[in-house]
Amino acid sequence: MSDSLPDDRSPADNPYAIAVSEAGLLKATVVLTVQRMHSDDQPTGWFGSRQIDARTLIVALRQLLAAVKLEQIALKALGMGPGVVDALELAQQRYEAALPAIKHVRDGLTRFEDWARGKGGGPQAGAREVGAPRDVARDSWSFRYDSATDTVMMGPFTLLVGAAIPAATELCAAICTAARAVDLKIAAEVHSRVIQAITGAGIPCDGPKGPVVVSPDDDTGIYLFFNLSTIPEIERTELAARVVAALAGAGLQLRPQRFPHSCDTQERLVVGEALVVGWA
Numbered sequence: 001m002s003d004s005l006p007d008d009r010s011p012a013d014n015p016y017a018i019a020v021s022e023a024g025l026l027k028a029t030v031v032l033t034v035q036r037m038h039s040d041d042q043p044t045g046w047f048g049s050r051q052i053d054a055r056t057l058i059v060a061l062r063q064l065l066a067a068v069k070l071e072q073i074a075l076k077a078l079g080m081g082p083g084v085v086d087a088l089e090l091a092q093q094r095y096e097a098a099l100p101a102i103k104h105v106r107d108g109l110t111r112f113e114d115w116a117r118g119k120g121g122g123p124q125a126g127a128r129e130v131g132a133p134r135d136v137a138r139d140s141w142s143f144r145y146d147s148a149t150d151t152v153m154m155g156p157f158t159l160l161v162g163a164a165i166p167a168a169t170e171l172c173a174a175i176c177t178a179a180r181a182v183d184l185k186i187a188a189e190v191h192s193r194v195i196q197a198i199t200g201a202g203i204p205c206d207g208p209k210g211p212v213v214v215s216p217d218d219d220t221g222i223y224l225f226f227n228l229s230t231i232p233e234i235e236r237t238e239l240a241a242r243v244v245a246a247l248a249g250a251g252l253q254l255r256p257q258r259f260p261h262s263c264d265t266q267e268r269l270v271v272g273e274a275l276v277v278g279w280a
Contacts (some may be wrong), residue, residue: 010016016074020179021066027172030058030164034049037145037161042139054145054161057200061099064171070093071175075182084181091174098167101157108154109143116141123157183220183248190222191215193275195251201242212243214277215246225274240269253280 002183011018033053067188068088075085096102104123114120118133120140127136127271140155152159194214197206205212211230215223224243231239244266254265254275265275 005054010157014074015070015080016179016247019071019074020176021069022070022107023064023172023175026060026064026067030064030168030225033057033060034161034164037147038150041147050145050147055143057161057164058102058106058109058152058159059082061102061159061168064095064168065102067175068095068171071178076177078185080178080182084178088174088178091171095167096169098163101154101159104157105143105152105154105159108140108157154183166233180220187220187222190277190279191254193250194222194224194247197246197252198243201246203239203242203246205250211239215274222277224269224277226272228272236270237266240266241268247277248280251280252277 033056037050037053037057044052068091071088072085074102075088107120107122108228111120115124117135118124118135118137118140119130124136124140127139140157143152143154145152145161150161152161191214195205198212198214204210204211205214207213209227209230211227212226213225215221225240226236228236244254254269254277256265256268256273268275
């Protein structure tokens with residue numbers, strides 16, 4: 001059997017997990033960038049490395065809020081309880097309180113084609129109600145990092161660089177906590193369906209001493225394997241076929257841990273390998 005079958009997975013299948021991976025990368029970007037900004041400035045052409053890193057920092061900090069948004073969308077779609085949703089919302093509020101200017105500073109950087117003309121949204125739109133676009137542009141321009149105060153500035157908006165790592169770390173942890181709650185919910189649902197399917201097919205599944213063992217539902221992964229000491233060798237192949245059929249009838253499938261796209265699950269059960277159970 002081939003161990004390299006086509007991979008049909010999509011990020012749309014598990015957006016909450018994408019939020020976790022992106023948040024981790026963004027937090028690492030924040031940490032690395034701040035460390036460089038707090039080190040010696042390295043001239044790069046006309047520019048110093050700190051000024052360049054400051055731009056990277058702002059974008060990474062703002063993108064962490066995009067990761068939160070994706071996580072929130074996923075939590076809603078999965079029907080997660082208010083405790084999980086509210087905890088993530090509170091973490092976002094603390095993050096925005098620690099970095100109150102992040103949206104405006106990022107907008108000034110990434111939408112400079114509008115901000116340079118005083119035609120930007122947000123605060124520039126409000127300022128245009130009482131002033132000419134040229135004046136609005138002047139008052140909200142001049143991005144820079146001041147190493148003396150450890151502050152990034154964009155016109156009147158300021159952000160304390162020293163607050164970046166603690167804020168990013170806490171928000172990333174909150175995203176991971178929410179994702180783990182999702183994993184536990186899914187695992188509990190899968191575990192319940194597995195037990196119903198196996199016992200419904202008349203196959204004993206009564207804990208670690210039974211012929212078919214299913215991992216507890218308090219883990220984020222559900223595994224199924226044979227307790228070979230309780231199954232005569234001559235019966236193992238038939239039992240494996242019954243298990244696979246029962247799970248398939250319940251909308252579940254077994255996947256090897258090492259080669260998740262392999263299709264020889266029955267043979268792997270027969271030799272006592274623990275297989276991952278998931279939705280088909």
